[in-house]
Amino acid sequence: MEYALTANHLMKKYGRSNALDNFSMQVPKGAIYGFVGKNGAGKTTLIRLACGLQSPTSGTFTLYGVKNTQKGIRKARRRMGAVVEAPSIYLDLSAADNLKQQYHVLGLPSFDGIPELLKLTGLNDTGKKKAKDFSLGMRQRLGIAIALAGRPDLLILDEPANGLDPQGIIEIRELILRLNREQQITVLISSHILDELSRLATHYGFIDKGHMVKEMTAKELKAACRKCTRLTVTATAILVRTLDRMGLEYEVISDTQTDIYGEFPLTELTLALAKEHCSILSLHEHDESLENYYINLVGGDKYE
Structure with a gap:
């Protein structure tokens, strides 16, 4: 089986505490992987390591088979998009202008893909409306659009439905399913809204106190419940x-x-x-x- 992301005996220490402790995981290519754990269990730490925002104390992880210790890890990260904790958006800019800024950061040659991204995330009718006037759900979808600007194969979402109203949760769910089914994007979702996660995930990883307690498919989970x-x-x-x-x-x-x-x-x-x-x-x-x-x-x- 091909894996988009793996972790192998990862350790991440902050002083005397272990945010990740001998942590291992396998995210299959093409999966919607539900990453489940309490606040402080280590979910965001793993995401930060994968995104290159922090370095592990020990152990390794891979992105599409490339180890974090290899030179090719930067190139492998270009296949990944992420929304970590809260969407990074410019509140005084429109959705289109936010995407243009991301295109500049990525060094993309033209803005041709922006209308498609706005349509995909349901923001094509926002015009010149500034992001500060968006609903929380719209901001979340804009964050996902920005993460998709580089056409990633792996999308990492940290609590994407956090704070959203029921309609916003439905919109995010439908968007994730479309990205996975129509564009074959592997999605890793860190979430504590377990009922909502059960409507999406094909695979699960349960983390507690920095340890991976169990990994299983949705089918295996259904049998275990x-x-x-x-x-x-x-x-x-x-x-x-x-x-x-x-x-x-x-x-x-x-x-x-x-x-x-x-x-x-x-x-x-x-x-x-x-x-x-x-x-x-x-x-x-x-x-x-x-x-x-x-x-x-x-x-x-x-x-x-």
Whole structure:
């Protein structure tokens, strides 16, 4: 398999703390790779290393097979575009003029590609409107347009939907899917909006405290997200005691609702509850969410 980006036992130290600790990853060419982790887990540090904004303390990474220690890494980086943390845009310039500035930086010979980029990112009707008057979603799309100016094969987006309203999130999602499917651009998305990420990603990497906890495909994740049955009962305390006696895994959702994971003997449970005058009011099956899977994978509190 070809990889757009790999990391091999990367270490990045800041004083005595390790932002990345023996970190390894593989981003397949053509993937939409969801990079999942809490704030401070090391996501942005990895992105900064890949972009050449910082250097690793030890270990290596590759871009399209070229190691960061090789002379060809600068040329390989030309195949990459990125929006790190917040879009780098000139607020007093229009979308077209922002792109012209990026074309100058890249040394591109003409502005012929700008109308296509504006249309692709849904900014072709903004005219002379200055970026400071754009919505947050429009600014995010302009940042992506700027990252696309060099026609990259790999696009890295750091929290692209952060702070956006529902419509803005939908627009960013549709743009990412178009770039991946129509232009075959590999996309690495760092995000904590896990529900939205599940609508996009073909592959996942789960990072915690600088370590890669697990990498998997979307298909593997779907299989790993366990099914559970949500029970609504008249007395949750009685249900919990009964589930403990039966050795079943569960999570109390509210005063009346509890999720039970895996298969369980429904008849036996119903009879056991009836003996203690507890009734099942309703039950339905559903899949474990990506959020719950991540929490169970890394342990601890809910992601931030």
